[in-house]
Amino acid sequence: MTNPDQERRIAFEWREPRSAYDVVIVGGGGHGLATAYYLATRHGIANVAVLERSYIGSGNSGRNTTVIRANYGIPEAVRFYQRSIELYQRLEEETERDLMHRQKGLLWIAHSEPGVRAERARAAINTAFGARTEFVTPEEIARICPQVDLSGGGIWPVRGATYHPEGATARHDRVVWAYAEGAMRHGVEVHQRTPVTGLRLDGGRVTGVETPRGPISAGVVLAAAGGHVTALGEMAGLRLPIRSHPLQALVTNHYERRFEPIVASADLLFYVSQTARGEMLMGAEIDRQPSYSYRSGHHFLQYTAFRAITLLPFLRDLRVLRQWTGICDMSPDYSPIMSATPVEGLYLTTGWGTWGFKAIPAGGEGMAALIATGEPPELIAPFSLDRFAKDRTLADRGSAGTH
Amino acid sequence: MSLVIPCPNCGSRPVEEFVYGEVPLVPESITDPDARDLDRAFMHGNPEGPVVERWFHAAGCRRWTTVRRDTRTDQVLG
Incomplete structure (x- = not known):
């Protein structure tokens, strides 16, 4: 799909907030807007307001590295993210917007014997639960991505990889805009520059939110605030299993050749893909200390550059153009939390850590069904908030540490 | 500029030389022992x-x- 006039023709209509809605969604990122979109289009619930304290997509939805994949390490996650892959594949058609969605294939490289065993296990569990992932040898890696240095700079020799052909990327702010526009076309209101400063509670249930533009009543409030979810939980007296960690990323100037697949290494904790402009986009792991600071660090540049040229020596000829930071809502088991809470009417979509972008369609679809029916659909039911008290955590090695 | 940690022995040093340790603080309002364990974990x-x-x-x-x-x-406070 090409639609060169898309930005001009996107039909956003901004209004003043009303005093009451059926559903108020706190956070105008991908998850909040997708939930609004699916509430309006799948469940006929359009009396919905999305409140965003800055501009839509200003948080992690506009700061991630845009990777879409389902090669996770536990059955619940594989099924959920595979649903998201499938929704993404149809999203351009559904929203009639060019999201620059591109299926590229993803190589997940192992440099050690334990790494090879982990990748073989990943391929087996992916295949069993509906994602397409196969183990490939170094010779096959060279065919899929000739730029990979199979000797790993003499330090990290490549022993094998899993190949995930449905790995894809999409332009992240276009995804945000498409959901916002689609939701608004069905009657949802999106209010930017509208921070939530308090929750209104009556007994054990939520009745609305406080904002500088006045109080807003709501039967249901969804917290979709990314790294800032803890403050919303506190307003309702809830302690959450979330710590907010910075995650940094960088892009280089453009590489004049096509670099087709997304390449990641679990042993090196590093990943890279090429943007539509030809820039090489890369990231590594989260900063170890919790923080809400958007500052970038030199240490990240240093170790990411080292890993980059170890795996892909051509990167040494490129220059770093930009570096930025997002604030990730990390859960203890590296799995998301999509759930009702002990406060009636208050719902959460959080724990999106470093893996939230790929989950936007399935997360929004699942949360909309949960809010509309009061019952979690099967795909998201395991990701409830009470799993920690019930000793049913979802520790997922397949998501840990990288995108 | 990265985070700089003041070490009483070595002076101000970059964060990558350190390992972070959270001090878990369970609110006193939680009194049930199981609930305190859950919160601490x-x-x-x-x-x-x-x-x-x-x-x-x-x-x-x-x-x-x-x-x-x-x-x-990320400012260290005195």
Whole structure:
């Protein structure tokens, strides 16, 4: 799909907030807007307001590295993210917007014997639960991505990889805009520059939110605030299993050749893909200390550059153009939390850590069904908030540490 | 500029020399022992603002130090 006039023709209509809605969604990122979109289009619930304290997509939805994949390490996650892959594949058609969605294939490289065993296990569990992932040898890696240095700079020799052909990327702010526009076309209101400063509670249930533009009543409030979810939980007296960690990323100037697949290494904790402009986009792991600071660090540049040229020596000829930071809502088991809470009417979509972008369609679809029916659909039911008290955590090695 | 941690033995050193240690604070309002265990294991205050935390100078003197830091700015507070 090409639609060169898309930005001009996107039909956003901004209004003043009303005093009451059926559903108020706190956070105008991908998850909040997708939930609004699916509430309006799948469940006929359009009396919905999305409140965003800055501009839509200003948080992690506009700061991630845009990777879409389902090669996770536990059955619940594989099924959920595979649903998201499938929704993404149809999203351009559904929203009639060019999201620059591109299926590229993803190589997940192992440099050690334990790494090879982990990748073989990943391929087996992916295949069993509906994602397409196969183990490939170094010779096959060279065919899929000739730029990979199979000797790993003499330090990290490549022993094998899993190949995930449905790995894809999409332009992240276009995804945000498409959901916002689609939701608004069905009657949802999106209010930017509208921070939530308090929750209104009556007994054990939520009745609305406080904002500088006045109080807003709501039967249901969804917290979709990314790294800032803890403050919303506190307003309702809830302690959450979330710590907010910075995650940094960088892009280089453009590489004049096509670099087709997304390449990641679990042993090196590093990943890279090429943007539509030809820039090489890369990231590594989260900063170890919790923080809400958007500052970038030199240490990240240093170790990411080292890993980059170890795996892909051509990167040494490129220059770093930009570096930025997002604030990730990390859960203890590296799995998301999509759930009702002990406060009636208050719902959460959080724990999106470093893996939230790929989950936007399935997360929004699942949360909309949960809010509309009061019952979690099967795909998201395991990701409830009470799993920690019930000793049913979802520790997922397949998501840990990288995108 | 990255986060800089003041070490009482080694002076101000870059954060990558240290290992982070959270000080888990279970609110006193939680009294049930099981609920306190759950909170200590999984829940976090995750404050936006000043926080007291421990840092281990792994690549230096290998001693622990206590630091007050503002998580909004990564400024270490005196």
